[in-house]
Amino acid sequence: MALASQKDFVSGLMFMAVGGSFAWGAVDYEIGDAARMGPGYFPFMLGLILVLLGVLVTFNAFKSGPPGGDKIGALAWRPLVFILGANLLFGALLVGIPAFGLPAFGLIVAIFGLVIMAGYAREGAKLKESVILATILAIGSYLAFVKMLNLQFPVLPWFLAN
Amino acid sequence: MDLINNLALGFGVAFTFQNLIYAFIGCLLGTLIGVLPGIGPLATIAMLLPATYGLPPVAALIMLAGIYYGAQYGGSTTAILVNLPGESSSVVTVIDGYQMARKGRAGPALAAAGLGSFFAGCVGTLILAGFAAPLTELALEFGPAEYFSLMIVGLIGAVVLASGSLLKALAMIVLGLLLGLVGTDVNSGVARYSFDIPELTDGISFLAIAMGVFGYGEIIQNLSHPDEKREVFTGKVNGIMPTAEDFKNMIPAVLRGTALGSALGILPGGGALLSAFTAYTIEKKTKLKPGEVPFGQGNIRGVAAPRVGQQRWFANLLHPAADAGHSAQRRDGADGRCHDHPQHPAGPAGHDQQPRTVLGPDRLDVDWQPDAGGAEPAADRHLDQAADRALQVAVPGHRAVLCHRRVLDQQQQFRHLDGGAVRADRLRLHQARLRTCAAAPGPDPGPDDGGISAPCTVDLAWRLVGVRHPSAVRQPAGSGRDPAVRGADAVC
Numbered sequence: 001m002a003l004a005s006q007k008d009f010v011s012g013l014m015f016m017a018v019g020g021s022f023a024w025g026a027v028d029y030e031i032g033d034a035a036r037m038g039p040g041y042f043p044f045m046l047g048l049i050l051v052l053l054g055v056l057v058t059f060n061a062f063k064s065g066p067p068g069g070d071k072i073g074a075l076a077w078r079p080l081v082f083i084l085g086a087n088l089l090f091g092a093l094l095v096g097i098p099a100f101g102l103p104a105f106g107l108i109v110a111i112f113g114l115v116i117m118a119g120y121a122r123e124g125a126k127l128k129e130s131v132i133l134a135t136i137l138a139i140g141s142y143l144a145f146v147k148m149l150n151l152q153f154p155v156l157p158w159f160l161a162n
Numbered sequence: 163m164d165l166i167n168n169l170a171l172g173f174g175v176a177f178t179f180q181n182l183i184y185a186f187i188g189c190l191l192g193t194l195i196g197v198l199p200g201i202g203p204l205a206t207i208a209m210l211l212p213a214t215y216g217l218p219p220v221a222a223l224i225m226l227a228g229i230y231y232g233a234q235y236g237g238s239t240t241a242i243l244v245n246l247p248g249e250s251s252s253v254v255t256v257i258d259g260y261q262m263a264r265k266g267r268a269g270p271a272l273a274a275a276g277l278g279s280f281f282a283g284c285v286g287t288l289i290l291a292g293f294a295a296p297l298t299e300l301a302l303e304f305g306p307a308e309y310f311s312l313m314i315v316g317l318i319g320a321v322v323l324a325s326g327s328l329l330k331a332l333a334m335i336v337l338g339l340l341l342g343l344v345g346t347d348v349n350s351g352v353a354r355y356s357f358d359i360p361e362l363t364d365g366i367s368f369l370a371i372a373m374g375v376f377g378y379g380e381i382i383q384n385l386s387h388p389d390e391k392r393e394v395f396t397g398k399v400n401g402i403m404p405t406a407e408d409f410k411n412m413i414p415a416v417l418r419g420t421a422l423g424s425a426l427g428i429l430p431g432g433g434a435l436l437s438a439f440t441a442y443t444i445e446k447k448t449k450l451k452p453g454e455v456p457f458g459q460g461n462i463r464g465v466a467a468p469r470v471g472q473q474r475w476f477a478n479l480l481h482p483a484a485d486a487g488h489s490a491q492r493r494d495g496a497d498g499r500c501h502d503h504p505q506h507p508a509g510p511a512g513h514d515q516q517p518r519t520v521l522g523p524d525r526l527d528v529d530w531q532p533d534a535g536g537a538e539p540a541a542d543r544h545l546d547q548a549a550d551r552a553l554q555v556a557v558p559g560h561r562a563v564l565c566h567r568r569v570l571d572q573q574q575q576f577r578h579l580d581g582g583a584v585r586a587d588r589l590r591l592h593q594a595r596l597r598t599c600a601a602a603p604g605p606d607p608g609p610d611d612g613g614i615s616a617p618c619t620v621d622l623a624w625r626l627v628g629v630r631h632p633s634a635v636r637q638p639a640g641s642g643r644d645p646a647v648r649g650a651d652a653v654c
Contacts, residue, residue, distance in 0.1 A: 008330075015333045022340045025355055039352040043343045046336055053333040060329065076386030083382055121385050149195070149209045 005061045005070040012058030019050025082121035090114040094153060106154040107146070111138040165292050181224050184217065188225035192232020197240055202369070203233035231283065238275040242465070243268055246377040253372045254438040259465045270404040271465050274412055278466040282420045289424055319443050341366055408462050415445050415463040 003009055022043050029040030093113050096104035105113075115134035119125040145151045175181070191213070195206045210229050214222035241252040242259035255275060262271040321331050344355045345365025356362040404412065419441040445463045 008327075011330065011333075015337065018337060018340070022343075022355075029352055029354060030350075037349075039347040039350040039354060043340060043354060046340050046343070050333060050336045050340065053329060053336060057327075057329055057333060060327075073386075076382060079382045079385035083378065083385070121382075123388075144198075150212070151209070 003061060004064055005066065006072050007070045008057055008061035010072060012054045012056075012061060015054030015057060016051050017054075019047045019052075019054055021047075023047025023051065078123070079121040083118055086114050086118035086121075089117055096158070103158040104154045105158070106156045106160075107141060108138050108155060109157055111141060169291055175220055176224060181221055184221045184225040185228040188228020189232035189235075192229035192234075193236040193239075194232075195229075196233030196236020198236075201233075202237060203230050206230075206233035206236075231279075235276055235279065238279075239272060242271045242275065244377075245380050247369070247372050253376070254442045255465060256372075256376050257442070258461050258463075262462065262465060267462075270408055270462060273404050274408065274462050274466040278412070278416045278419065281416055282423055285420050286424065316439070319440055322443055322447070338371075341371065404462065411461075411463050412466045415466050418444060419466065 024047075026040040026044035026047060029043075030038030031040040031044055032038030034041070090110045090113060092102060093105040093110035094107060096102045112131070112134045115137060116127065116130045119127075119130035119133075142155065146155055176185075191210055192203070192206055195201060195209060196203060201209075207226060207229055211226070214225050217225065237247065237252040238255050238259070241247045241255040242263050245256055245260040247253045247256050259271045259275065262268065317335055320335055321328065342365070344362060346353050346356075346363050353363040422441050422444065423437045445461075450461075
């Protein structure tokens with residue numbers, strides 16, 4: 001049996017996986033019955049429904065689809081990893097992760113980390129460009145968020161801030 | 163006539179040079195902050211609240227309103243120009259607005275959003291001024307059954323809105339519902355899927371998901387192309403004015419959106435997003451004129467209508483009399499995270515305010531009041547003292563019943579705030595409630611002085627008609643109460 005739509009097939013699998021894991025997670029909570037729903041009832045049922053819908057989507061992927069098989073292109077690993085990683089790095093540097101013993105580096109360092117890492121999402125990225133951009137962004141963010149709006153978060157690394 | 167008199171009075175106060183300047187500054191600041199992606203109007207107000215501390219009360223209110231509307235518009239700007247919704251209700255603007263910007267028509271899109279919002283805001287304010295009292299009554303009638311039905315309408319609307327495969331639309335809705343379940347369960351208090359991370363007990367913000375789906379998806383997809391094929395936004399925004407044809411397409415959409423927003427805007431709670439989505443759905447279902455751009459590819463109607471639909475709701479949100487104390491109202495400034503405004507502390511309207519602080523007939527100087535000689539509701543007793551012959555309202559102490567009446571969260575908030583020095587001067591809940599049942603309640607029509615007796619316990623009792631009694635809920639009242647609930651019991 002040939003796939004008519006690769007996209008639908010994979011999205012069906014995704015729905016099944018997400019629905020299944022939600023339903024699985026809901027088992028830990030009290031489920032109850034329809035008249036007396038526990039906290040797990042609604043997610044459990046919704047998870048099952050999503051699995052069902054995922055199965056239907058997957059089956060339909062064999063039946064009909066646009067000509068050409070509706071192929072999924074290559075995954076864009078580079079931007080995916082660098083853009084998402086830059087965001088995680090920003091959060092980790094901004095306030096630190098106490099659980100891993102990582103101290104807070106503050107806003108300025110976090111912005112440099114964010115911009116430089118996100119810069120590598122593009123092929124042929126230049127470090128110099130990123131540093132210039134990060135400097136401007138850091139100054140602007142400092143003025144806007146810290147000076148003008150008085151937002152409360154660490155600005156300088158832990159060893160400088162007191 | 164009262165309406166016109168009161169509006170004239172309000173305009174008289176607002177149209178001073180000083181207050182207009184404050185309105186302008188507020189709008190400007192609001193737009194500047196609201197443009198930052200991810201910062202919505204509520205966050206903007208919270209940040210800029212300290213800026214109004216030094217102002218006289220009326221000017222501060224005017225400036226806050228300006229900030230609110232400015233931030234609204236700022237949110238739509240990022241939605242149109244960079245595909246990042248600044249706040250949740252701009253998500254609909256993203257769909258067609260960004261497509262218009264891609265076609266070089268960012269200017270008209272911005273203008274359509276702004277003009278539409280302005281028109282709907284004016285109409286909304288007029289409607290609110292005229293019918294605030296009956297509309298509030300209607301909103302208070304809304305119970306769980308009505309909200310449930312409304313949710314169903316919203317979900318069906320989402321299916322209708324979807325283009326493409328129905329099955330996948332349904333699956334995505336279920337997926338969205340599941341993501342919405344992350345966080346504390348409102349009924350049992352269990353933190354679902356939080357993995358012991360405190361941030362997750364608040365749930366995943368809608369905005370975070372919207373930015374991920376619209377913004378990050380776009381960025382990553384764009385970067386996956388080689389440099390030459392990439393779409394970079396370098397064109398200047400030129401020509402703000404929409405063309406005559408744009409106006410012709412826009413005006414019916416704006417009118418439809420206004421009517422819809424006025425109907426849905428009454429509802430407290432999740433009005434804005436629903437209005438925006440529904441307005442867009444309706445526009446999508448109307449027939450396209452020959453030669454018009456299809457929806458989803460940059461139709462100006464798809465930009466104007468949702469903006470209009472949501473705008474009407476904000477008038478309600480801003481209006482203190484619309485639904486004082488409802489959660490939708492308490493967000494700005496009274497959510498426990500920000501301080502009370504020193505000039506107008508949060509609390510029941512007028513509980514400690516100077517005359518002139520609130521615009522309107524009964525908070526003015528005596529010689530300005532048309533009915534100054536009328537009955538004064540609480541004149542015959544002290545603040546904490548119950549009125550003579552007041553009917554006791556049996557408010558069951560059970561949590562489910564209190565939830566039903568939407569009092570529980572209020573109480574919890576009061577309890578929460580009791581410890582803090584910030585709100586020490588605040589009215590306790592029972593005082594607030596006594597305030598609402600003033601003199602001359604009961605079947606007695608009251609002194610025949612032509613004055614209308616204040617809303618009193620009798621009205622409250624009528625509102626309780628549909629409420630579940632403790633015997634009807636699972637657990638008998640009296641077992642396992644927490645102190646906050648007992649406080650409410652002592653009152654009743």
